[in-house]
Amino acid sequence: MSKAGALGLASRVGGSIEKNAVLYAVEEYEKYHDYYGGGEEEERKAECTNMANIYYDLATGFYEFGWGESFHFAHRWKGESLRESMKRYEHFLALQLGLKPGQKVLDVGCGIGGPLREISRFSSASVTGLNNNEYQIARGMELNCIAGVDKTCNFVKADFMKMPFPDNTFDAVYAIEATCHAPDAHGCYKEIYRVLEPGQCFAAYEWCMTDVFDPNNREHKKVKEEIQIGDGLSDIRSTGEVIEALKQAGFEVMWEKNIAVDSPVPWYLPLDKSHFSLSSFHTTAIGRFFTGNMVKCLEFMGLAPKGSGRVQKLLERAADGLVEGGKKGIFTPMYFFLVRKPHSDNQ
Template sequence: MSKTGALDLASGLGGKIDKTQVLSAVEKYEQYHVFHGGEEEERKANYTDMVNKYYDLVTSFYEFGWGESFHFAARWNGESLRESIKRHEHFLALQLGLKPGHKVLDVGCGIGGPLREIARFSSTSVTGLNNNEYQIARGKELNRIAGVDKTCNFVKADFMNMPFPESSFDAVYAIEATCHAPDAYGCYKEIYRVLKPGQCFAAYEWCMTDSFDPSNQQHQKIKAEIEIGDGLPDIRSTRQCLEALKQAGFEVIWEKDLAVDSPVPWYLPLDKNHFSLSSFRLTAIGRFITKNMVKALEFVGIAPRGSQRVQDFLEKAAEGLVEGGRKEIFTPMYFFLARKPPSESQ
């Protein structure tokens, strides 16, 4: 069950940021990015502040538009967006071979939509790792409503420095989350540390594909739009992610860009030429209504100042994602399944 009303959206805007400070937080966030003169190294050095500001600012918008699971999915013809998202989560659980009683870690769990779905699907206990207070508070409330609060929990921490002993988990997964890490190797190495020997890590990564040309200005513009609209320090290539996994010590069982074979384009929900009643809020008309609703709520003082600016950079992200998908230079679902060797000597 997700927030659905305009007043719910307005009350959540800004997350844990004081409502009077939302505009200054938006301005600070924007300054990290290329469109406002920001540099990649500054984004990496200050990724904790940047990503926290981002999720405080956008979580209510995400939940209003997407529901509880903030990710894309490969999709079959005739399948709804919601059905495809659930299947995407179930697929990951099956690849990991999750069994009742397993202790599982969700790295960068958002408000816990996938966590709850996977826990119920596999009868496992899932710990959600997140560094954003507002999302954790919202996730705990949704866990209680879903009745999984006794078996699933949240830990506030940075995934570059996890507060867990070595070999704590039977499985680890990340869904479109570790793209926020300033360094893929450092993040994967920490995941490797907390995973039990012989067990697996699976993820959907946001990546630039082999078709991305760094010397192409249009390609660079699309990449910059995705980075500002989605709180990313830098978007790595699929090859960089694969190399970082191996350097961290993982055996890569298999990897593939699942966007390639998706019968329905993953970016279709954001395409302005597409209309859907089931995901109406993501369509051009739905986003136009949301934009004007936020404008009105900000004007009358219900939504904090700066809310419309957040809507603007999310719109920029949507444009970048659609163009990146059409040109096949970007994917949100580079999938890999990797295993920690049964013994360190291997």
């Protein structure tokens, strides 16, 4: 395979973690969930940021290998490719915010910046990506240069619970499947409220448990736990909790909806190993088998760090949990909301 394939994956596994420490990092991450899984919620939240950082160091290489530069799901029409749907999903966000040339926009939890680059090119706005993961920022800066958007797009390394920006800095803010990592939704949304100009909007796609989720149902709880451990989350909020946190932060809710319910093609289809697709080959049963054995070989030859196979298995576990959550209708990664900061800010 090309450098962009097998060797590209091998060189990126572990992110900024020293290659000889990847296995230890995987073990520590798994221990976190074993230890905190049944522990107190506040204890889990206290370790949330560190856990998410380790997770993305471990997982980013695999994400880029399987998904490209944008790490998110999308509402998808029949006959539409996965990549086409992801671009449209990003354009929809820009249109809902009414982005215009020259505006200053914040992408909260930007990953390696795939959506950031697409939205900037689509709207001609200047976009700042906020991320607390050193490796993802370094990779994003490299990709910005390759895409030729390094003059209009940049990255800031910081925690979105405490942003290093003055009040009323941005003309618009968005987040794509990122603020689910916040240990406190109200605190996160309050920070977004603070840095947003009065009268302007914040839009996001949020990971949530739906109204169908029953916390007393053993199967439902198991699915939720699988998603949490496989995706670096300490907890997953309900749609009601998200809206309440937004209102408490001071936002006016313009509209909100679980967009997944109207998707002609199930959002989880790319992860469903029972479904065969050439465009999503890596996630099919055959593709997983191929990728798993490739990673084993790379690890055996010393090209990929020890522990790479464990990371791949962790992500497969996440995929299975997401598919089950989608099929049961108890989880959505595309709870969309558009909210506005009032013109008169009395917060």
